[in-house]
Amino acid sequence: MEKNGKISSAVIRRLPKYYRYLGELKRMGVNKTSSRELSEMTGFSASQIRQDLNNFGGFGQQGFGYDVESLRFEIGKILGLDKKYKVIIVGAGNIGEAIANYTGFYEADYEVVSLFDKNPKLIGLSIRNAVIRDIDYIEEYLKAEKVDIAVICTPKSVCQQIAEKIVACGIKAIWNFAPKDLKMPEGVYVENVHLNESLFSLTYYYNKLKGE
Amino acid sequence: MEKNGKISSAVIRRLPKYYRYLGELKRMGVNKTSSRELSEMTGFSASQIRQDLNNFGGFGQQGFGYDVESLRFEIGKILGLDKKYKVIIVGAGNIGEAIANYTGFYEADYEVVSLFDKNPKLIGLSIRNAVIRDIDYIEEYLKAEKVDIAVICTPKSVCQQIAEKIVACGIKAIWNFAPKDLKMPEGVYVENVHLNESLFSLTYYYNKLKGE
Structure with missing residues (x-):
């Protein structure tokens, strides 16, 4: 999933936060989200969020937003949360x-x-x-x-x-x-x-x- | 003690670490320290440490190092640890x-x-x-x-x-x-x-x- 191995530690620090908020959206039954919505939840700017997610090959499509469940799943995989x-x-x-x-x-x-x-x-x-x-x-x-x-x-x-x-x-x-x-x-x-x-x-x- | 109110949060994050290491030096009976010694203990660069401490008016004198107890006391005061x-x-x-x-x-x-x-x-x-x-x-x-x-x-x-x-x-x-x-x-x-x-x-x- 990762484009290269040089992801800054600041990005890695933000991923668990995205993961947590996507979990909350999922529990609320929300299927689609946007960098703007994630920005409101996390306090990071929308462009920061798009840039962060681009580090890993980019999820979602311009204008269509992100699929909550698959974005959460992919971030979890990057963090290694799919393992024991x-x-x-x-x-x-x-x-x-x-x-x-x-x-x-x-x-x-x-x-x-x-x-x-x-x-x-x-x-x-x-x-x-x-x-x-x-x-x-x-x-x-x-x-x-x-x-x-x-x-x-x-x-x-x-x-x-x-x-x-x-x-x-x-x-x-x-x-x-x-x-x-x-x-x-x-x-x-x-x-x-x-x-x-x-x-x-x-x-x-x-x-x-x-x-x- | 502070020159102005605009100390960056990164500096504020480092102060508790200085405070902790100065406490360790004090317990070991060390009276004088230097930005180089603090650098070895904390992992921050010596110039970073000098710059951080300069934010608060500068402790110690060029070539003479820092007095452990008074530097710890002053950092504690900046953090507000002298209060209850x-x-x-x-x-x-x-x-x-x-x-x-x-x-x-x-x-x-x-x-x-x-x-x-x-x-x-x-x-x-x-x-x-x-x-x-x-x-x-x-x-x-x-x-x-x-x-x-x-x-x-x-x-x-x-x-x-x-x-x-x-x-x-x-x-x-x-x-x-x-x-x-x-x-x-x-x-x-x-x-x-x-x-x-x-x-x-x-x-x-x-x-x-x-x-x-």
Whole structure:
């Protein structure tokens, strides 16, 4: 589908948003949409949207708009949402548990196959069919099981060390909730969710609004 | 401290990261740092960092580097982290509960004063001294109490309606975890944490790495 492999990360950031809004249109029973309608929903300009979708060979025809279901399907395919992913969560504290329980997570085909923690009180418990295992056995587990994505929800003091360990076992995709930037070798992709940074930006703009 | 009010949002996004790394240096007992050292830690270029800090009047002296503690203090002040904030969490499900329990949250002076939910099984319970109250009483609560920031962790079907209600009660800063973009009037700032979009981007890059 893609014309070339050089899609900017800004475009890739917008695709999940298109995907989500097309899902909403689909649930509302809407069959056809336009770059103008998508613009109103997403806040991106209509020309930006047309340009983004052109990156992938162009969907829809001038003047006829886009077919909601097939556009959503194609964007999903570009993102890889037509496949299944096995996910582990490292750190079964508040955030790890919330991610394991997060139902939004299950819209696409992500399966949490195991959690890992060092707390003996948690080891052996289950969250939605996924057992919390002893972190000391994570390498053994990864050698035996195929895992696509690791979610890191540990304290920041141990996240780098754990990331190195699992990357050595073949993990290539890390969703990092620990408040630290992981230093990883080439060939590993880290997606950070730094909650504090997000909250601090909000705080800045809040103070601006108050005129302080 | 700011030279003018027109600091780009990209700069504002980087400040929390500087703040975090300066905190790490401080904890390690480091007193002086340089744009080069900060560059190695953050991944931004040294000239980018100097330019960013110049936006706010310039800290440090050419050739002498930056004083870690005072630079952190000044960035904290710019972000507004020298003040106290009262926070409510709307939706006491998995994510809401995790946010209420999230200790990283408490590095700066944010106090969760109440949660709100419609689930009778949750109403009356407490998380870290914050009571979960009936969502039907949220307007009453907001009229009586001063609240700075509202965290929305509700299902997406109700987030817009709830946001409108609390904004009508004077809330100006929303940290939104519901997977939907809120349409808010001028004078309200919304910071989105869309977990699904983050996971979908990760999925895209994971597939790229695998060559699929």
